[in-house]
Amino acid sequence: MITVIRRAWRYLVFALSGRLSELSDPRVQIEQAVEEAKEQHRLLSQQAAAVIGNEHELQMRLTRALEETERLQANARQAVLLAEQARAAGDERKAASYEDSARAFATRLVAAETALQEARLLHERARQSSAQARAAVETNAMALQRKIAERMRLLSQLDQAKMQERLNRAMADLSGLAPAGDVPTMDEVREKIEKRYARALGEAELTAGSVEARMIEVERAAIDVEGAARLEAIRESLALERKPGRNEPPDPAP
Template sequence: MFRVIRRAWRYMVFALSGRLDELSDPRIQIEQAIQEAKEQHQRLTQQAAAVIGNERELEMRLARSLEETGKLQANARQAILLAEQSRAAGDERKALSYEDSARAFASRLVAAETAMQDAQLMHERAAQASGQARAAVENNAMALQKKIAERMRLLSQLDQAKMQEQLNKAMGDLSGLAPAGDTPTMDAVREKIEKRYARSLGEAELTSNSVEARMIEVERASIDVEGAARLEAIRDSLGLNKKPEVES
């Protein structure tokens, strides 16, 4: 039973995820991916800064250790010289005191040199880690720039896809391939107009062949003949139709 419930849950999660991907706006998804890449780069930069800061701290500690080692070595040398000078002057007690100081400086010098070696080893490791961190930041910065450039390309491609979809829809409407809706297609309008035009031509043909049309045509011809005769009479009254006399 538990296995069935788990399988059903996984199916629901997969189905909802697929539906969400279908409904998601690609532009928003692109911006989300870029924002995630920027945040990841920022986290990586902060981690690299901490690594580089640790290198700098160890470098300063190593410098102090070198300085302290140099001072202890100089003090030990000075104590030995003073002991030799006191012994040469016949002051054995003072010479022994300087020798005790020299041994103390030498002991501290050994401890300082050990600490300095440890500091050098830690600094070398930190320098190596710092170099890797710098390289990681540079590589990630290049990858981020590529993603930003890819974003511009994808957004441009998305706009072209939307424009092409609108063009395809418009061409589909013009070609009559669009699904039926409230707005008629051009084919439907053209078919309606052609049907009305053909009907009007048929009615005109029937009207022209009717008895009434022929009677009107005869009457119009009679009127035209009478009009021509009247025009000739007017011309005769004006003397325009007289034939010119022929000279003998």
């Protein structure tokens, strides 16, 4: 039972992940990937800075240990010289005191040399770690630059894809291949107009064949005949008015 539940849970997670990936905006996903890369580079730079800082700190400790070793060695040598001078002068007690000081300086010199050797080993390891950290930061910086350039290319390609999709939808709408939606296609509009035009022609044919239409044609013909007679009468009256009188000379022949 537990195995079945686990399989069902994995299937549900995988299905939801795939659906979320389909619904996600590619532009947002690209920006998320670049921001994640920038954050990783920032953390890596901080770690590299800590490693390089440790190298510088060990370098300062090594310098101090070296200076301390040289100082103790010089003091021990000076104490030995003073002890020999006191012994040569016959002052054994003073020579013994210088011998004790030289012995103390020598003991501290041994401890300082041991610390110096350890500081050198630590500094060498820190130097190698710093070199690796610098190389890692440089490599990651180059990878980040490539991702930024890839982001520009992908965003440009995404804009081109969106433009091509809009163009494809527009061409599909013009060709009538687009599915019916909120906006009708050209074919649907043309079909609707043709239906209305055909119906209007049919109604005109029915109206022209009716009795009322014949009566209107007869009345129109009578009106046309009467108008022609009236026009002829007007012409005749105009011709009588243009004839010359008895005392008026006739118009010269053309």
